[in-house]
Amino acid sequence: MWAYEKRLQYPVKITKTCPKTAQLIISQYGGPDGELSASMRYLAQRYSMPVKKVGGLLTDIGTEEINHMEIICAIVYQLTKNLTPEQAKTAGFDAYYIDHTTGLWPQAAAGVPFTSLEFQSKGDAFADLYEDLAAEQKARTVYENLLRVIDDPDVRAPLKFLRAREIVHFQRFGEALEMTKDKLDHSNYYFFNAEFDKKFLKK
């Protein structure tokens, strides 16, 4: 279960309204490499992981991704909180405004709605962990793309933080891969599916 703590993992305090920036950053809420997708991916994959410690790691990283989703939403909210009807016409934000006003709705920067098709839960430890490693790299790319085009230091600081987390998570998933390999037959890691053909697993 989860318990709420009334603070963000990384404080967000933005004073300047900017719907254009909000329209770009919302991709990390509901986009293909966004935080909602990340948390749902890890929290879905953990149940069938054959190595207990890897299931624990997926729970902790999946939980942190929910914190990141909240940071992203706080950024979008603060960037549009005092929006005027004139500013709502900003190219890129205008279409979002018509459908959602300044409410938060998970979508990609290009307007594609959030969908679970953005991630996979394959029931195969290697397939899932490789997906997780790739997911962290893709999210890192998005944060770097955002950092190149956004100038407001109040927005850049949390983006820098979130980018750094992708690298740490990549390292931890790599370590999870090593821990999984350790439980398998080193001469052929592909002899069976560790999540399904459990009778072959090392005790």
Add this chain to the structure above:
Amino acid sequence: MKTQTNCQCSAETLAMASVPMQEWCEPYDLATAIYSGTLFPCLNMNFFDAEDIPCPFCNKPALTKAAEQEKALIEICKVGFAINDLTLYLDTHPDCQNGINLMKDLLQQRLDALAEFAKKYYPLTQLSIVTGTPEAKDYEWDEGPLPWDPFGECILAK
């Protein structure tokens, strides 16, 4: 002191990726850690276009009551983040004594800071209602600003 995990990491083989296990490295101070997004200098791989971002957590004098409250909240974020990062490290290095010692120290700091914050301002967790203000008759869960709206309702020191 034992700093390595038990993982008998296998030799590299064909058709399988390998990532070396992280070795313990002397952690950053808590402000540098949250600013860098990691407690560990060896995992801090900066991006060229993020080098100029000033650290929002460097020590600024808190001149007003509101600034004092904000500073207290940032202290909790700093300890909280160090715990978050160390949690993941210990998930894959459960036997690292350096990590375990630091975690126990940080958890105690966090417990004390949450109680202190609840006593002075408002509770961040439900448990800190009873640890921070055990004598209070009212239930304070709705006090304080919502996390995403720091400019909203601002409750100053009790």
